[in-house]
Amino acid sequence: MLFTSYNFILFLIAVFALYYIIPGKYQWILLLAASFVFYSFSGWDNVAYITVTIIVTYLGAVRIGKLYRQQEEWLKENREKLSREEKKAFRERIKSRQKKCLVFCLLFDLGILAVLKYTNFVISNINSTARLFNAGEISFLDIALPLGISFYTFQAVGYLVDVYRGKYPPEENLGKFALFVSFFPQLVQGPISRFDDLGKQLYEGHDFDAKNVSLGIQRILWGFFKKLVIADRIMPVVRTITQDPDTYQGVFVLVGMVFYAVQLYADFTGGIDITIGIAEVLGIRLKENFERPFFSKSTAEYWRRWHITMGTWFRDYVFYPVSISNAMMKISKFSREKFGEKTGKKVPVYLSTVIVWFATGIWHGASWNFVVWGLLNCLVIIVSQELEPFYAWFHNRFNVRGKFLFKLFQVGRTFLLMSAIRILDVYRNVPVTFRMYASVFTKWNLKELFGGALLELGLSRADYFVLLFGIIIMITVSLVQRTGSVREKMYARHEAIRYAAYAGLFIAIIVFGAYGIGYDSNQFIYNQF
Amino acid sequence: MEALIKILEELHPDVDFRNEKALIDDKILDSFDIISLITEINEEYGVRIPVDEIVPENFNSAEAIYKLIQKLQDEE
Amino acid sequence: MVKKAIKITITIMITAALLILLQNLLMPKYMTEILEGALISEYYREENKDHDVIFIGDCEVYENFSPITLWQEYGITSFIRGSAQQLIWQSYYLLEETLMYEKPKIVVFNVLSMKYDTPQKEAYNRMALDGMPLSVPKLKSIKASMMEDEKFITYIFPILRYHSRWSELSAEDFKYLFRKDKVTHNGYLMRVDVKPVTSIPQPKKLANYRFSDICYEYLDRMTRLCRENGIELVLIKAPTLYPHWYDEWDKQIEEYAAENGLLYINFLEYTDEIGIDYQTDTYDAGLHLNLSGAEKLTRYFGKILAEQFDLPDRRNDEGLSRIWAAKAERYALEMERQYAELEELGYLKAFNTRRDEDE
Numbered sequence: 008m009l010f011t012s013y014n015f016i017l018f019l020i021a022v023f024a025l026y027y028i029i030p031g032k033y034q035w036i037l038l039l040a041a042s043f044v045f046y047s048f049s050g051w052d053n054v055a056y057i058t059v060t061i062i063v064t065y066l067g068a069v070r071i072g073k074l075y076r077q078q079e080e081w082l083k084e085n086r087e088k089l090s091r092e093e094k095k096a097f098r099e100r101i102k103s104r105q106k107k108c109l110v111f112c113l114l115f116d117l118g119i120l121a122v123l124k125y126t127n128f129v130i131s132n133i134n135s136t137a138r139l140f141n142a143g144e145i146s147f148l149d150i151a152l153p154l155g156i157s158f159y160t161f162q163a164v165g166y167l168v169d170v171y172r173g174k175y176p177p178e179e180n181l182g183k184f185a186l187f188v189s190f191f192p193q194l195v196q197g198p199i200s201r202f203d204d205l206g207k208q209l210y211e212g213h214d215f216d217a218k219n220v221s222l223g224i225q226r227i228l229w230g231f232f233k234k235l236v237i238a239d240r241i242m243p244v245v246r247t248i249t250q251d252p253d254t255y256q257g258v259f260v261l262v263g264m265v266f267y268a269v270q271l272y273a274d275f276t277g278g279i280d281i282t283i284g285i286a287e288v289l290g291i292r293l294k295e296n297f298e299r300p301f302f303s304k305s306t307a308e309y310w311r312r313w314h315i316t317m318g319t320w321f322r323d324y325v326f327y328p329v330s331i332s333n334a335m336m337k338i339s340k341f342s343r344e345k346f347g348e349k350t351g352k353k354v355p356v357y358l359s360t361v362i363v364w365f366a367t368g369i370w371h372g373a374s375w376n377f378v379v380w381g382l383l384n385c386l387v388i389i390v391s392q393e394l395e396p397f398y399a400w401f402h403n404r405f406n407v408r409g410k411f412l413f414k415l416f417q418v419g420r421t422f423l424l425m426s427a428i429r430i431l432d433v434y435r436n437v438p439v440t441f442r443m444y445a446s447v448f449t450k451w452n453l454k455e456l457f458g459g460a461l462l463e464l465g466l467s468r469a470d471y472f473v474l475l476f477g478i479i480i481m482i483t484v485s486l487v488q489r490t491g492s493v494r495e496k497m498y499a500r501h502e503a504i505r506y507a508a509y510a511g512l513f514i515a516i517i518v519f520g521a522y523g524i525g526y527d528s529n530q531f532i533y534n535q536f
Numbered sequence: 537m538e539a540l541i542k543i544l545e546e547l548h549p550d551v552d553f554r555n556e557k558a559l560i561d562d563k564i565l566d567s568f569d570i571i572s573l574i575t576e577i578n579e580e581y582g583v584r585i586p587v588d589e590i591v592p593e594n595f596n597s598a599e600a601i602y603k604l605i606q607k608l609q610d611e612e
Numbered sequence: 613m614v615k616k617a618i619k620i621t622i623t624i625m626i627t628a629a630l631l632i633l634l635q636n637l638l639m640p641k642y643m644t645e646i647l648e649g650a651l652i653s654e655y656y657r658e659e660n661k662d663h664d665v666i667f668i669g670d671c672e673v674y675e676n677f678s679p680i681t682l683w684q685e686y687g688i689t690s691f692i693r694g695s696a697q698q699l700i701w702q703s704y705y706l707l708e709e710t711l712m713y714e715k716p717k718i719v720v721f722n723v724l725s726m727k728y729d730t731p732q733k734e735a736y737n738r739m740a741l742d743g744m745p746l747s748v749p750k751l752k753s754i755k756a757s758m759m760e761d762e763k764f765i766t767y768i769f770p771i772l773r774y775h776s777r778w779s780e781l782s783a784e785d786f787k788y789l790f791r792k793d794k795v796t797h798n799g800y801l802m803r804v805d806v807k808p809v810t811s812i813p814q815p816k817k818l819a820n821y822r823f824s825d826i827c828y829e830y831l832d833r834m835t836r837l838c839r840e841n842g843i844e845l846v847l848i849k850a851p852t853l854y855p856h857w858y859d860e861w862d863k864q865i866e867e868y869a870a871e872n873g874l875l876y877i878n879f880l881e882y883t884d885e886i887g888i889d890y891q892t893d894t895y896d897a898g899l900h901l902n903l904s905g906a907e908k909l910t911r912y913f914g915k916i917l918a919e920q921f922d923l924p925d926r927r928n929d930e931g932l933s934r935i936w937a938a939k940a941e942r943y944a945l946e947m948e949r950q951y952a953e954l955e956e957l958g959y960l961k962a963f964n965t966r967r968d969e970d971e
Contacts, residue, residue, distance in 0.1 A: 352572060
């Protein structure tokens with residue numbers, strides 16, 4: 008079910024109503040059932056995949072937890088009798104068994120993800136190579152990716168690794184664990200939650216709190232506004248520009264970049280608002296996934312404010328383990344001897360960064376576009392690290408640090424840079440994208456833009472007004488949000504104002520939303536008739 | 537402790553590590569710094585800081601980091 | 613606590629009122645263009661729903677019969693419940709719904725729609741359905757009519773379908789926000805313009821001439837409904853030259869009518885008796901009759917109705933006479949207005965948009 012569909016809205020109303028009718032201790036069961044229903048809309052084979060991941064991860068974690076308990080008991084019994092070395096050896100034996108369990112489950116969970124997501128990508132690359140040698144082709148597998156597999160797999164894997172690291176004991180109840188993995192609001196696009204944060208919230212009963220429910224619904228409305236009024240409205244423009252790159256070069260590439268930035272922002276953050284809003288209505292607090300990312304002054308900062316839970320997941324489960332692993336320590340030693348202290352120290356950091364960004368890229372999508380996207384982000388981050396001495400010199404020489412105009416420059420620069428890299432999402436392939444980058448400089452055609460071209464991209468003048476208005480509202484909300492929750496501030500205001508704002512939002516969504524037959528068809532029924 | 541301060545100062549010469557108590561919370565150290573730190577600590581003190589110890593409580597001040605190092609040394 | 617409940621209720625009511633207002637604003641009015649969209653809703657504004665004859669069907673009923681002529685010549689009251697490309701299940705449910713308001717003696721159904729067994733066009737669905745107030749037959753008709761990409765809820769709350777018109781609102785939308793004008797004459801949409809028949813395209817051979825089961829099913833239901841209510845069902849085929857009415861189709865209806873004891877008239881066979889001149893009596897080269905043709909056809913059909921079904925001449929009823937005199941006056945005025953406009957512009961403004969062939 009799409010978030011922005013009538014079916015989903017009816018589904019939500021039903022879930023909310025039932026949730027507060029039934030006693031608190033059964034609420035988690037309702038959520039599990041709801042998640043199951045939600046997921047089944049995307050097909051029964053998909054349900055099979057997630058179930059398998061749930062069961063295997065559950066069993067793996069339970070086993071690792073059991074080994075921990077065995078370890079504790081054994082050590083308690085034999086505390087006096089054994090030497091330090093013997094205790095250490097015992098712990099290591101247990102650890103090794105736990106590791107085997109962990110590795111098996113990881114291979115299984117990530118393996119499912121890898122096979123379903125990347126097989127066709129691998130095949131297409133093999134075919135490209137084979138074509139060079141006229142050596143025939145492998146046919147593609149006819150698989151559809153199960154809904155949210157990239158997200159729920161990561162959430163399950165994170166849980167398993169945490170249990171392995173002894174962070175918390177495993178969840179003994181299979182149903183409760185299943186809910187953690189399949190919790191329907193966050194299934195489609197996150198946020199990626201941690202078990203110690205989300206688990207207890209899911210399982211404890213929640214009393215009806217009018218304020219929470221109200222704030223949650225407001226947030227859901229805000230998400231719908233961003234998705235339907237802004238993101239879906241921009242979609243045709245981005246599609247027009249990126250699906251016909253030969254026609255739309257030069258300045259149009261910039262137009263596409265900016266429009267796509269706004270579209271993706273509105274769509275992604277809107278979806279997350281709906282997700283977090285739903286959880287809020289249910290009395291559950293999910294972690295924020297965005298923090299006004301377009302106000303970032305550097306790429307590094309951007310990635311701390313955009314898709315936050317993905318960033319922290321990769322940091323805790325890929326970046327840290329890789330960068331302080333034995334292998335990396337050895338490389339560190341080696342490169343320090345080979346390249347000297349200063350350069351040598353950087354090698355493990357940068358190498359780990361490249362690995363993480365490669366993984367991040369490929370996690371986003373099974374194509375070279377995303378690999379290059381990841382590596383470009385990595386490049387920018389590394390280059391700005393290397394430019395630190397230059398920046399230091401610059402700020403010593405020119406006293407601009409902290410000044411408003413300079414901050415504006417930093418924000419603008421980061422926005423443009425991120426927007427440029429981001430369009431790898433939407434152009435057909437990497438060579439086309441780079442051709443478009445080049446055309447910005449070689450085929451500059453600003454005049455074309457003012458010759459009315461903007462009105463031929465799929466939006467009418469009226470649409471642009473709505474967009475402008477919507478963007479202004481978004482920016483205003485973000486500016487206000489810097490000093491605290493906007494909804495809390497609204498809550499403190501007079502009822503009439505609150506009513507006007509939220510009723511206005513609701514009506515704006517219904518009237519100005521880019522949805523439905525009337526919007527899809529290029530001509531109204533007048534002309535159809 | 538002195539060796540630790542030296543390592544920290546090499547990362548960020550302009551920070552007063554003896555008195556700072558919010559190295560992580562105030563974003564003075566980022567994840568790059570953390571792993572450089574961990575690598576250096578491994579070199580200097582011979583301890584391996586495991587990933588699950590990379591939490592704000594352990595890294596918010598030089599004292600906290602040093603306490604962590606000592607704890608790991610005890611467990612060796 | 614009670615205060616809060618009251619506040620919430622008021623909030624909901626205000627919001628609902630706003631949305632209803634916006635919905636009325638955003639729905640197309642069909643007052644100056646595409647008048648066909650206004651047809652269905654006019655029936656409900658009739659104060660005196662007392663009709664001897666109800667016509668149902670597609671444009672071949674609402675363009676080819678004049679209830680005013682039927683009254684003036686035979687004293688028979690009638691109403692045409694037609695809409696553009698009305699599909700047979702829409703006709704059936706429309707009939708079912710009409711019977712909630714009155715019980716006519718005769719129902720006349722144009723059988724061209726037997727050729728359509730699947731939903732055709734979203735626009736026509738809307739014109740057939742939006743004008744109906746909420747009722748069980750309407751809900752069933754919606755379900756039977758929806759195309760693949762249509763959503764049921766957009767028929768309950770049409771603002772969800774028409775909201776995109778916000779950028780196309782015109783003066784018409786504001787003028788007719790709270791009330792609509794009448795565009796028909798008891799369901800007849802008047803056209804005085806003339807476009808003679810020049811050539812008729814050769815009919816294509818079909819692979820299969822048998823009407824599909826679902827159409828027969830609805831025809832059966834219509835037959836049953838009329839029989840149960842003591843209503844005479846009359847099947848007709850209007851004398852329009854296009855879309856082509858195949859002999860194989862004609863035969864099927866003849867057989868059906870015979871089996872079920874219904875009167876079936878294929879007016880195409882009687883164009884001479886009716887006196888139809890395809891050079892002067894059609895406004896679109898043979899797809900529909902104009903005013904002149906409609907009145908001729910009505911005169912001919914009215915005689916059959918009066919004689920075969922013993923319909924009384926009600927012109928002596930004072931109340932009815934008054935009502936219908938007013939209607940006749942409006943009819944005459946419209947005729948004058950249209951002739952004048954035709955004289956001045958050479959065409960009729962309200963109908964000057966491009967249209968499809970099948971209506």
